[in-house]
Amino acid sequence: MKTNPDNPVLYPQERKHAGDYFSASEVRLANRNAGIHLEMLEHDITPIGMHYLLSHFDIPSVPAKEMWRLDIGGLVAQPQSLGLSDLESYPALDQAVTLECAGNGRALLRPRWPNMPWCLEAVGTARWGGTSLGQILAQAAPDERATTVVFSGADTGVDAGHLHRYERALSIEDAMQEEVMLAWRINEQPLPPQHGFPLRLVVPGWYGMASVKWLQKITLTDQPFNGHQQANTYMYRQSEDDPGLPVSRIRVRSLMIPPGLPDYLTRQRVLEAGETHLMGRAWSGAGVDISRVDIAIQALDSPTGEALHADLEWLPAEMSDAANDRFSWRGWHHTWHASPGRYRLYCRATDSAGDTQPLDARWDRAGLGNNAVQRIDVWVEEQLPRLDEQ
Amino acid sequence: MKTNPDNPVLYPQERKHAGDYFSASEVRLANRNAGIHLEMLEHDITPIGMHYLLSHFDIPSVPAKEMWRLDIGGLVAQPQSLGLSDLESYPALDQAVTLECAGNGRALLRPRWPNMPWCLEAVGTARWGGTSLGQILAQAAPDERATTVVFSGADTGVDAGHLHRYERALSIEDAMQEEVMLAWRINEQPLPPQHGFPLRLVVPGWYGMASVKWLQKITLTDQPFNGHQQANTYMYRQSEDDPGLPVSRIRVRSLMIPPGLPDYLTRQRVLEAGETHLMGRAWSGAGVDISRVDIAIQALDSPTGEALHADLEWLPAEMSDAANDRFSWRGWHHTWHASPGRYRLYCRATDSAGDTQPLDARWDRAGLGNNAVQRIDVWVEEQLPRLDEQ
Numbered sequence: 053m054k055t056n057p058d059n060p061v062l063y064p065q066e067r068k069h070a071g072d073y074f075s076a077s078e079v080r081l082a083n084r085n086a087g088i089h090l091e092m093l094e095h096d097i098t099p100i101g102m103h104y105l106l107s108h109f110d111i112p113s114v115p116a117k118e119m120w121r122l123d124i125g126g127l128v129a130q131p132q133s134l135g136l137s138d139l140e141s142y143p144a145l146d147q148a149v150t151l152e153c154a155g156n157g158r159a160l161l162r163p164r165w166p167n168m169p170w171c172l173e174a175v176g177t178a179r180w181g182g183t184s185l186g187q188i189l190a191q192a193a194p195d196e197r198a199t200t201v202v203f204s205g206a207d208t209g210v211d212a213g214h215l216h217r218y219e220r221a222l223s224i225e226d227a228m229q230e231e232v233m234l235a236w237r238i239n240e241q242p243l244p245p246q247h248g249f250p251l252r253l254v255v256p257g258w259y260g261m262a263s264v265k266w267l268q269k270i271t272l273t274d275q276p277f278n279g280h281q282q283a284n285t286y287m288y289r290q291s292e293d294d295p296g297l298p299v300s301r302i303r304v305r306s307l308m309i310p311p312g313l314p315d316y317l318t319r320q321r322v323l324e325a326g327e328t329h330l331m332g333r334a335w336s337g338a339g340v341d342i343s344r345v346d347i348a349i350q351a352l353d354s355p356t357g358e359a360l361h362a363d364l365e366w367l368p369a370e371m372s373d374a375a376n377d378r379f380s381w382r383g384w385h386h387t388w389h390a391s392p393g394r395y396r397l398y399c400r401a402t403d404s405a406g407d408t409q410p411l412d413a414r415w416d417r418a419g420l421g422n423n424a425v426q427r428i429d430v431w432v433e434e435q436l437p438r439l440d441e442q
Numbered sequence: 443m444k445t446n447p448d449n450p451v452l453y454p455q456e457r458k459h460a461g462d463y464f465s466a467s468e469v470r471l472a473n474r475n476a477g478i479h480l481e482m483l484e485h486d487i488t489p490i491g492m493h494y495l496l497s498h499f500d501i502p503s504v505p506a507k508e509m510w511r512l513d514i515g516g517l518v519a520q521p522q523s524l525g526l527s528d529l530e531s532y533p534a535l536d537q538a539v540t541l542e543c544a545g546n547g548r549a550l551l552r553p554r555w556p557n558m559p560w561c562l563e564a565v566g567t568a569r570w571g572g573t574s575l576g577q578i579l580a581q582a583a584p585d586e587r588a589t590t591v592v593f594s595g596a597d598t599g600v601d602a603g604h605l606h607r608y609e610r611a612l613s614i615e616d617a618m619q620e621e622v623m624l625a626w627r628i629n630e631q632p633l634p635p636q637h638g639f640p641l642r643l644v645v646p647g648w649y650g651m652a653s654v655k656w657l658q659k660i661t662l663t664d665q666p667f668n669g670h671q672q673a674n675t676y677m678y679r680q681s682e683d684d685p686g687l688p689v690s691r692i693r694v695r696s697l698m699i700p701p702g703l704p705d706y707l708t709r710q711r712v713l714e715a716g717e718t719h720l721m722g723r724a725w726s727g728a729g730v731d732i733s734r735v736d737i738a739i740q741a742l743d744s745p746t747g748e749a750l751h752a753d754l755e756w757l758p759a760e761m762s763d764a765a766n767d768r769f770s771w772r773g774w775h776h777t778w779h780a781s782p783g784r785y786r787l788y789c790r791a792t793d794s795a796g797d798t799q800p801l802d803a804r805w806d807r808a809g810l811g812n813n814a815v816q817r818i819d820v821w822v823e824e825q826l827p828r829l830d831e832q
Binding site: 171 | 462467705
């Protein structure tokens with residue numbers, strides 16, 4: 053095989069951390085990969101088009117529905133080749149699941165790894181319809197030597213010089229969990245192309261990289277899986293030569309709907325003094341309850357933006373009724389009597405396993421798993437200018 | 443009224459043109475405002491969630507459907523206050539409309555105006571359902587002095603220090619065009635929140651700023667409308683002191699689906715030598731046919747990326763059947779026999795009014811109306827590495 057050694061797709065340059073300004077590559081990724089508008093946290097279920105999406109490569113063209121097959125092979129006694137109508141004949145599973153990208157918050161780290169520059173919008177909760185993966189796997193009669201289940205998507209491209217299909221693996225124990233599903237519906241509709249039409253894996257509790265879209269093949273094996281997206285990209289690493297730990301479950305996090313009105317360009321916020329309703333959502337991929345969300349409101353010095361008091365005073369937010377679904381976020385709210393000035397608002401979730409959000413981001417070389425407490429700066433004015441009446 | 447003079451939302455700093463690197467503000471806007479993935483140009487109708495969206499402010503919370511009203515007032519004999527069921531009793535209108543943001547292509551201009559840094563993804567074609575605006579206006583019996591129709595959305599915020607609702611106006615002649623519609627359905631579904639639920643204006647042929655989302659009030663007047671989004675933002679200007687010309691209809695444009703496989707980070711493209719199917723869409727807001735799309739394929743020097751020949755040789759693409767709807771894009775395709783090397787691909791549309799895309803962007807201070815010919819750089823290899831088979 054002969055390839056051109058000047059081709060930077062196949063022979064890429066080394067990636068380097070970046071500082072305060074963003075590159076054209078990062079902006080192209082930000083234009084492609086869409087996130088939730090935080091004000092849409094008001095909805096239990098995120099509307100289609102507002103649920104975050106990260107697609108590594110192009111959205112693939114898939115065969116017509118009648119032609120499409122899911123193949124299950126490898127260490128199984130009964131290899132399967134299933135059409136969508138075969139899958140639909142299994143008992144239905146319908147669950148609200150909060151999914152988050154492992155790179156959420158990457159753009160808030162310094163120095164910043166060049167990749168999709170998510171601020172905090174890479175999250176969403178959808179109602180997924182489909183069937184339990186475990187039932188389908190049981191039908192294939194896995195060999196008892198099988199330890200690993202590899203999921204292959206139809207999406208293909210190059211990353212760091214590796215040409216590959218998007219593929220991820222789960223241990224057979226994780227794959228057999230009752231909540232792990234093959235989904236062909238989202239929010240009562242067929243999957244749109246960008247969400248993995250016609251079929252995707254949904255792994256509740258795990259960061260989104262596990263939920264392989266455009267699923268076309270499942271392979272059982274007794275070997276560890278070392279595909280690029282398993283062994284190279286989604287690893288927590290402190291430094292380049294750190295062998296790393298695999299990214300798996302979603303770390304506990306809460307987000308607040310930014311109160312008041314935005315400035316179009318800067319998204320800075322302004323609001324009128326008085327009773328202000330703060331609300332948001334909290335979740336944890338551990339499949340446990342959110343036990344509390346705490347709020348802190350810090351006065352800032354107007355001209356400099358420095359905190360007037362270093363210590364944060366945390367106040368418990370009121371929690372909404374527990375979510376019906378174990379892997380869905382939970383609402384919270386808090387009333388703030390805002391007086392004129394400049395403030396920084398914080399929210400911090402703690403789950404019933406005792407995990408809580410750090411105030412400052414833990415370092416990760418590729419900006420993964422940053423669940424640091426959100427900060428929102430607001431300007432409170434005694435009164436705002438009246439709306440232009442034309 | 444007392445506001446804090448240090449508040450940068452109400453008293454913003456002067457905007458300045460930027461160069462090669464993007465600011466955090468631009469990236470926040472890119473994360474919020476989503477565009478089409480160009481490979482989705484394969485669909486006649488853009489799936490929800492892939493149609494571009496630009497929202498100036500937060501998506502507003504709107505009253506429950508039963509409480510919601512559209513008010514029509516000003517210079518009318520019969521002011522109206524209409525519920526959704528009132529609107530639904532008018533004859534239905536259903537049309538496929540290509541909408542594009544006036545800022546599409548802004549990020550490709552140098553120097554670059556700080557605003558949403560669209561590359562080329564701010565476009566989409568939806569099937570809008572609703573009713574003709576003209577019929578509703580006729581019901582209100584406009585006074586013959588009325589010259590201008592002002593459309594007020596529920597979305598509110600600050601831009602360049604102006605606190606305002608999003609409002610735009612049309613001349614009464616433009617507003618009465620049969621294709622101008624009040625839409626409450628998109629692609630056979632109720633509008634999702636981000637597309638203007640429950641009601642939006644759709645002005646076919648015009649850049650998207652005219653199609654006011656979250657419409658709540660229509661006002662007829664005999665005065666020119668000088669709201670911020672009419673008189674300040676959407677104006678073609680050569681320089682700061684240029685009084686400017688209003689942005690209106692969508693300039694002719696074509697886009698190509700980037701062929702081959704992407705690199706995840708840089709979106710550079712690689713493909714195997716051989717027959718390559720190039721395809722895309724073309725449109726013009728003049729409400730006239732696309733008469734032709736031409737393709738040029740330029741060989742580049744591999745190490746430097748310089749063109750080996752300065753002259754472009756244009757070849758006509760094959761046009762798909764004309765779109766059924768006057769304001770919907772039209773497909774085109776072209777077969778390229780690609781041999782190994784590095785190439786720049788161009789596509790250029792011409793409409794039946796004789797307008798064609800410029801090869802290089804016309805200067806506009808705010809990066810508006812940039813319909814310059816698209817360029818896609820690709821690396822063609824004799825053979826690509828085989829896909830990892832795990």
